[in-house]
Amino acid sequence: MLLSLLFSIGNMGRTLKMKFARFVAPSILFIPFAQSLISCPFPIPWILCEECTVFSCLMNPKTTPVRRLLLINFFVSGLSVGRAFCSWICPYGAVQELFSILGRGMNFKPSRGLINAVRILLFFLTFSASLTLYYSVIRRTFPLPPLLADLMFKVGATLLTVIPTGFPALIQLRLFLFITLLVVVFIVRRGWCRVCPLGSLISLFNKVSLYKLDFDEAKCNDCGLCSDLCQMGLDPKKGGLDSIDCIKCLDCVKACGRSAITIALRNELKAIKHKIDLWGLGWKTEERS
Ligand code: SF4
Ligand code: SF4
Ligand code: SF4
Numbered sequence: 001m002l003l004s005l006l007f008s009i010g011n012m013g014r015t016l017k018m019k020f021a022r023f024v025a026p027s028i029l030f031i032p033f034a035q036s037l038i039s040c041p042f043p044i045p046w047i048l049c050e051e052c053t054v055f056s057c058l059m060n061p062k063t064t065p066v067r068r069l070l071l072i073n074f075f076v077s078g079l080s081v082g083r084a085f086c087s088w089i090c091p092y093g094a095v096q097e098l099f100s101i102l103g104r105g106m107n108f109k110p111s112r113g114l115i116n117a118v119r120i121l122l123f124f125l126t127f128s129a130s131l132t133l134y135y136s137v138i139r140r141t142f143p144l145p146p147l148l149a150d151l152m153f154k155v156g157a158t159l160l161t162v163i164p165t166g167f168p169a170l171i172q173l174r175l176f177l178f179i180t181l182l183v184v185v186f187i188v189r190r191g192w193c194r195v196c197p198l199g200s201l202i203s204l205f206n207k208v209s210l211y212k213l214d215f216d217e218a219k220c221n222d223c224g225l226c227s228d229l230c231q232m233g234l235d236p237k238k239g240g241l242d243s244i245d246c247i248k249c250l251d252c253v254k255a256c257g258r259s260a261i262t263i264a265l266r267n268e269l270k271a272i273k274h275k276i277d278l279w280g281l282g283w284k285t286e287e288r289s
Contacts, residue, residue: 022087022249026094078205082212086199087249093193097231099182100189108187109233110194115245119195126197190231194245203244212266213241213253219260226252226261236261 077085086093184191193199206212215236227235229251234240236252241261253261 023094026089026091078202079208080210082206082209082248083199083202083244083246084248085202086193086247092196093190093247096181096185096190096192099185100191100231102186106187107189110188115194119197119200122195123197123200189233190247193247194232199247206242206244206246206248210266211263213246213248214262214264215241216260216262219258220256221258223257225255225257229255 074085077089181192184195188194213236217237220237222237227237227240230236230240231249231251232240232243232245232247234243234245240246241252250263253263
């Protein structure tokens with residue numbers, strides 16, 4: 001009993017230290033991110049961005065080398081560690097994590113089908129609105145098939161004119177997104193992250209990233225701690241680690257006292273590494289037993 005209590009306290013300490021580490025970058029980046037949220041001409045900052053302070057479009061001739069590097073870094077981090085941007089860098093994710101504590105008692109778990117439906121709808125609507133602004137405000141060409149661009153333009157134009165609040169269209173959309181965020185986050189942990197259009201884009205990296213999380217069934221005693229902790233409502237024992245929703249926060253890795261969840265190279269890379277080892281070139285990385 002005493003041992004398990006000490007173990008839990010130890011685990012809590014490790015988890016808290018990591019949580020603190022996860023808030024460092026979001027806190028530093030909060031001001032430029034918040035500024036970009038206010039100044040960005042698009043409904044979703046960083047999508048089709050023209051003068052974003054954080055990331056900028058590679059196609060934009062005004063993009064400075066530093067911004068290009070930041071954008072390249074965005075892809076490099078995605079390809080190496082998947083959606084970790086969402087748990088280690090994005091200030092909005094960190095704010096949600098803090099807000100979620102307030103509504104923790106509710107912890108409503110929406111079905112995966114509902115999340116996916118809202119995510120697809122939101123992505124299409126907001127991307128359409130961004131594209132509309134891109135065409136009408138910036139007046140550049142965008143490399144999309146004309147029919148798709150035309151459809152998105154119509155959806156975006158309709159969306160930006162139908163909300164009858166009397167505020168300018170962009171303010172309406174931002175207001176709508178902001179209020180939605182507050183309500184959703186209070187009821188569902190990291191609720192916005194589950195449908196966030198930017199997160200949806202980044203989530204695709206989870207399927208190809210060099211590093212992923214592995215689950216070892218033999219070591220698991222089914223205590224359920226990992227799924228209880230997961231802010232994204234995933235169950236690592238049931239494929240949660242392979243989900244596009246996993247934000248690689250490592251809460252489950254740290255919490256699991258039996259080391260059943262580990263960080264590992266993608267299987268295809270393990271096979272390549274094995275071949276290199278066979279050739280005697282000695283590329284040494286840690287292998288799971
Ligand atoms: S899902 Fe969106 S809001 Fe959440 S952490 Fe990722 S980019 Fe930020
Ligand atoms: S993976 Fe670890 S934390 Fe999760 S149920 Fe199994 S033993 Fe518990
Ligand atoms: S499965 Fe683990 S790493 Fe992924 S979001 Fe949940 S707690 Fe974080």
